[in-house]
Amino acid sequence: MTSDSFAPAPLPAVSLPGRTALVTGGGSGIGRACALALAGAGATVHVVDRDGETAKAVAGETGGQPHVVDLADPAAVDTLPTAVDILINNAGLQHVAPLTEFPPERFELIQRVMVTAPFLLLRRTLPHMYAGRWGRVVNVSSVHGLRASPYKSAYVAAKHALEGLSKVAALEGAPYGVTSNCVNPGYVRTPLVEGQIRDQAAAHGIAPDQVLADVLLARSPVKRLLEADEVAAAVLWLCAPHAASVTGVSLPLDGGWTAG
Ligand code: NAD
Secondary structure, three states: OOOOOOOOOOOOOOOOOOOOOEEEEOOOOHHHHHHHHHHEEEEEEEEEEEEHHHHHHHHHOOOOEEOOOOOOHHHHOOOHHHOOOOOEEOOOOOOOOOHHHOOOOHHHHHHHHHHHHHHHHHHHHHHHHHHOOEEEEEEEHHHHHHOOOOOOHHHHHHHHHHHHHHHHHHHHHHOOOOOEEEEEEEOOOHHHHHHHHHHHHHHOOOHHHHHHHHOOOOOOOOOOOEHHHHHHHHHHHOOOOHHOOOOEEEEEOOOHHHHH
């Protein structure tokens, strides 16, 4: 055997023509990056967001359809398309407070947007995927789907619930060629995270780089923020034909946080 035998074949580019994707929270950040990546691979994209301006902007960029919907409202979720081959459950929100002071209505809202809406969307779209014997569900979870942090009770509870939902969808979808997986980012560079870094640097009188390394990324051996495009690349990979046997997993993109 020559060494050439070990030369890997070039990886095929992910190609999804004829597939229809629905991305929640598609107007911003990770969702926008996913919508662009899926459209770049040839999929038709439904961009769902409660923010009409951004939903329309991303739909314009992707040649897709905007849907201005508040995912906290089950009746509004019921208006979304059912003929979907690729479901990206991405929309999310955060609230930081100790358990003893956590507003119950905020806790409940976070469960509705981050657990109930993904469940309702699975319920709506799986019959189409089952009928076509092909489907991809990617749930944008978090390192907080696998680990807890103080003061984030609603978010950590919701992401852990999403992990369970994803695994059930993997088991039920397997006979129909439908996979369901989670991606689990650590901190991703978004305007919100950059604002947190600036505020903490000012509050503690330390350099932004030090806030990043010692505060936000204290538990991450890799001391850099992830880019939204890096998360989208993993999501796209999970949607590809070659990932047909990858199901029920959670893929940490966390700079080694969960290895510790
Ligand atoms: P983002 O705030 O940039 O985008 C979230 C999008 O969801 C926004 O466009 C917002 O309008 C939409 N949204 C929120 N509530 C909604 C509702 N009720 N109905 C419809 N749309 C709604 O945030 P992001 O950082 O891109 O986060 C996307 C996902 O990635 C979230 O689930 C988040 O938990 C997860 N995540 C983010 C990070 C990070 O560091 N940014 C890390 C790990 C996981």
